[in-house]
Amino acid sequence: MTVHQKNLNIEEIVKADIAHHFHPFTDHKSFHAAGGPRVITHGDGVYIWDGKGNKILDGMSGLWCVNIGYGRKELAEVAYRQMLDLPYYNTFFKTTTVPATELASKISSLLPRRFQHIFFTNSGSEGNDTIVRWVRHYWKVMGKPYRQHIIGRRRGYHGSTWVAANLGGMVGMHEQGGTQLPGFHHIQQPYWYDFGGDKTPEEFGLEAAAELEKKILELGPDNVAAFIGEPIQGAAGVLIPPSTYWPEVQKICRKYGILIISDEVICGFGRTGKWFGFEQFGYQPDIINMAKGLSSGYLPIGAIAFSEELIKPFFDKGGEFYHGMTYDGHPVASAVALKNIEIIQNEKLVERVAELAPHFNAMLKKLEDHPIVGETRSVGLIGALELTRNKAKRERFNESGRVGTICRDHCFNAGLIMRACWDTMVLAPPFCITEKEIDEIGKLARQALDKTYADVKAEVA
Numbered sequence: 390m391t392v393h394q395k396n397l398n399i400e401e402i403v404k405a406d407i408a409h410h411f412h413p414f415t416d417h418k419s420f421h422a423a424g425g426p427r428v429i430t431h432g433d434g435v436y437i438w439d440g441k442g443n444k445i446l447d448g449m450s451g452l453w454c455v456n457i458g459y460g461r462k463e464l465a466e467v468a469y470r471q472m473l474d475l476p477y478y479n480t481f482f483k484t485t486t487v488p489a490t491e492l493a494s495k496i497s498s499l500l501p502r503r504f505q506h507i508f509f510t511n512s513g514s515e516g517n518d519t520i521v522r523w524v525r526h527y528w529k530v531m532g533k534p535y536r537q538h539i540i541g542r543r544r545g546y547h548g549s550t551w552v553a554a555n556l557g558g559m560v561g562m563h564e565q566g567g568t569q570l571p572g573f574h575h576i577q578q579p580y581w582y583d584f585g586g587d588k589t590p591e592e593f594g595l596e597a598a599a600e601l602e603k604k605i606l607e608l609g610p611d612n613v614a615a616f617i618g619e620p621i622q623g624a625a626g627v628l629i630p631p632s633t634y635w636p637e638v639q640k641i642c643r644k645y646g647i648l649i650i651s652d653e654v655i656c657g658f659g660r661t662g663k664w665f666g667f668e669q670f671g672y673q674p675d676i677i678n679m680a681k682g683l684s685s686g687y688l689p690i691g692a693i694a695f696s697e698e699l700i701k702p703f704f705d706k707g708g709e710f711y712h713g714m715t716y717d718g719h720p721v722a723s724a725v726a727l728k729n730i731e732i733i734q735n736e737k738l739v740e741r742v743a744e745l746a747p748h749f750n751a752m753l754k755k756l757e758d759h760p761i762v763g764e765t766r767s768v769g770l771i772g773a774l775e776l777t778r779n780k781a782k783r784e785r786f787n788e789s790g791r792v793g794t795i796c797r798d799h800c801f802n803a804g805l806i807m808r809a810c811w812d813t814m815v816l817a818p819p820f821c822i823t824e825k826e827i828d829e830i831g832k833l834a835r836q837a838l839d840k841t842y843a844d845v846k847a848e849v850a
């Protein structure tokens with residue numbers, strides 16, 4: 390327990406939480422039935438501790454974000470110093486702060502040369518809302534106001550604000566919060582395990598990309614503004630597209646003059662073993678959305694990169710884009726993000742992810758001998774394993790994700806955080822993980838899988 394948490398009364402915290410805290414993405418009835426929250430008190434490296442003193446290996450880097458790991462004092466120190474110098478000033482009305490400008494320069498230095506300008510946000514959701522407003526405005530500025538439709542994928546996740554939820558393809562989210570907004574469309578996700586049938590992944594990748602062209606032709610190519618995709622669909626269950634998919638998507642978008650938005654909120658800043666997911670999958674986006682790994686989750690901050698070709702008309706023609714949030718380019722969050730990137734660069738953590746990738750993949754592959762594990766897959770330090778009732782037929786237990794939830798709970802109790810996306814178990818550990826800790830994930834995951842198997846044996850074919 391860290392010094393300043395010595396006198397914590399966890400029972401009181403749990404009581405207060407039940408009484409006053411309304412949680413995101415939580416079924417409140419089962420939350421209360423479970424006796425309230427598990428309180429996480431502190432972290433170090435790849436481990437976190439709960440209020441009962443349990444040490445847990447965080448296989449999810451928080452929510453895909455604590456990439457450099459927990460407990461890095463340098464980030465706390467930089468935040469402290471920046472707060473004393475200047476806790477806040479805005480970036481509106483022709484002003485800036487030193488960290489915001491330095492961070493914009495730093496991010497553009499990590500990207501291909503055509504990305505020179507960065508717009509700051511506070512989260513991935515805000516980034517996507519901003520991008521939708523911006524893209525539609527861009528096409529108006531370009532004299533093509535009819536280019537308003539945006540195409541995404543089913544089970545894509547782009548955030549929880551209204552526009553971001555419409556952009557994403559989570560049906561459960563569409564059904565809440567009122568009418569679907571106009572102009573958002575979703576095509577099938579490139580998910581070979583569920584939809585590939587007898588085709589090779591490469592054949593299936595081309596087929597999934599062809600869905601995009603079909604949708605474009607249905608809407609009328611001149612009416613389509615942009616296509617948005619995560620390089621790997623994270624929240625859908627780490628859907629790693631076949632190698633043929635993204636190059637074909639790019640070809641189709643170029644053919645019809647449609648912008649490519651790469652949502653790098655999970656994949657950005659090294660997760661796949663390259664700085665950005667588009668480098669791993671061989672395509673060139675026009676707009677990039679970033680958050681999470683930008684600050685390793687130490688403070689909330691997001692950023693959008695627009696290619697110069699898109700930005701230039703705004704410089705040439707003038708005119709204001711009526712959009713901005715109070716905390717865009719917040720100086721403390723920017724200073725922390727700068728330090729985070731410095732750590733990633735100095736410690737060569739992106740290269741380290743690439744180096745660890747085969748070991749991480751081998752750990753997952755070893756689990757394929759388990760009776761309820763179907764395919765396993767990974768790129769860099771992001772991976773998944775499919776729970777199945779019939780390996781040969783790639784059959785799910787059911788659509789509800791019940792078995793995934795059972796497995797997730799067994800993982801937690803075994804001392805491992807692995808997230809369940811329906812019946813797909815996913816992992817995205819911090820980049821500072823060691824080979825030994827990866828082996829520990831394998832060991833704990835197997836224990837949890839054994840217990841899950843014991844619970845559902847009767848259903849396994």
Ligand code: PXG
Nearest residue numbers: 512513514546547548619624652654655680
């Ligand atoms: N885009 C992508 C690709 C994301 O993964 C967002 C946008 C939204 O970012 P913010 O910062 O507004 O949350 C995300 C977020 C999960 C889970 O359970 C995933 C996310 C957020 C919360 C939960 O997998 N991804």
